[in-house]
Amino acid sequence: xxxxxxxxxxxxxxxxxxxxxxxxxxxxxxxxxxxxxxxxxxxxxxxxxxxxxxxxxxxxxxxxxxxxxxxxxxxxxxxxxxxxxxxxxxxxxxxxxxxxxxxxxxxxxxxxxxxxxxxxxx
Numbered sequence: 506x507x508x509x510x511x512x513x514x515x516x517x518x519x520x521x522x523x524x525x526x527x528x529x530x531x532x533x534x535x536x537x538x539x540x541x542x543x544x545x546x547x548x549x550x551x552x553x554x555x556x557x558x559x560x561x562x563x564x565x566x567x568x569x570x571x572x573x574x575x576x577x578x579x580x581x582x583x584x585x586x587x588x589x590x591x592x593x594x595x596x597x598x599x600x601x602x603x604x605x606x607x608x609x610x611x612x613x614x615x616x617x618x619x620x621x622x623x624x625x626x627x
Contacts, residue, residue, distance in 0.1 A: 591608060
């Protein structure tokens with residue numbers, strides 16, 4: 506009889522321990538799920554940042570190419586201008602940019618950044 510009471514008492518203790526462990530397990534599982542979802546979110550954000558950086562590089566190359574083509578269309582190829590049109594009578598060494606501008610003649614100029622309209626002047 507004492508053995509039966511002892512066994513009933515042990516079974517009760519084990520049932521309480523099992524329910525306590527289940528509760529702890531559920532709470533830890535929820536924390537792990539939140540951590541994993543947060544970790545996955547971080548990895549996804551990093552992946553998006555890499556894609557964004559690659560796209561930005563492609564856009565910069567495309568814009569640089571477009572600017573180069575517009576520059577060539579307006580001013581010609583900087584390397585193809587003829588230096589023999591320029592006669593430098595001074596000891597001053599002209600830079601490539603100065604030679605490029607002078608090779609287009611004395612009437613060559615860049616348009617101003619802002620143009621005032623005649624109607625707006627009072």
